[in-house]
Amino acid sequence: MPELPEVETIVHSLRPRLFGQRIRGLTLHRTDIVHPFGFDLAAALIGHRVTDLFRRGKRIVFQVDDDNHFFIHLGMSGRLTIQSAETSPRKHTHLLLTFGGKRSPIVVHFTDPRRFGGIWWLGTDPPQGTMGPEPLTLRASQLATRLAKTKRPIKNALLDQRLIAGVGNIYADESLFLAGLHPLRLAHTLNADEINRLMHAIKLTLRRAIHHKGSTLRDYVDGDGKRGSFQLRHNVYDRADEPCRKCHTSLSRMVIAGRSSHFCPTCQPRQ
């Protein structure tokens, strides 16, 4: 699914279309995607305008004109796309949100075959929760403090949304490659230079991925249904046994934190 760059791209495509628009209708095809379960979304949202739309971690957060907030998380296979009023929903479309006037309404479709995603009501005072800081504005010194507290492999730590928000399996692997760090290196053993490299690598990787509108491996498209192209520029992710783009060594694949990890055994020495 979408990690930070994909979610950022979706928000970028939806924001100008939805900003200030009034929610006219809401159709729920599956009730189990709503959290808390049973919350009456239609009663809370219909008639209200969208006053803000932004990304936080991998969440797409909506603010409405009575200061209530909710967010959509796309899980592994979710899509959030803008369709015309005539478009019939595809299979596994669980929620339709209709915006705008009766003359030219736009409909946002939430589609998610695996249903790991959903919609979460936050109310007027969204709690900070346990989500970690945004990587694009994080300082290396702050990352150092957080990594010093865990003895897990660095790959596991990067996937922990409480430690840093928005990085998933693709961008963790790509960032570790750019930083020249083996995914099994224990987080608390990284020195200042390595943490600087890692912080720089995470930011560079995420910015490049946003520039290319994310990675489309399978399901991901933006709000206009367009695919990303960053998958063409991956250095290591899903490239096991292919040559490293830097040194031509055959890339490795290993299961870490229950996820496949891809790395170059030469450029990312374990030491």
Add this chain to the structure above:
DNA sequence: GTCCATGTTCTTTA
């Protein structure tokens, strides 16, 4: 049939 998949959370184990 088997294995694997861009994620998160709960349970189990130490």
Add this chain to the structure above:
DNA sequence: CTAAAGAACATGGA
């Protein structure tokens, strides 16, 4: 209590 490992969730494609 903490930290880490593993399973679970649901669907589809190779």
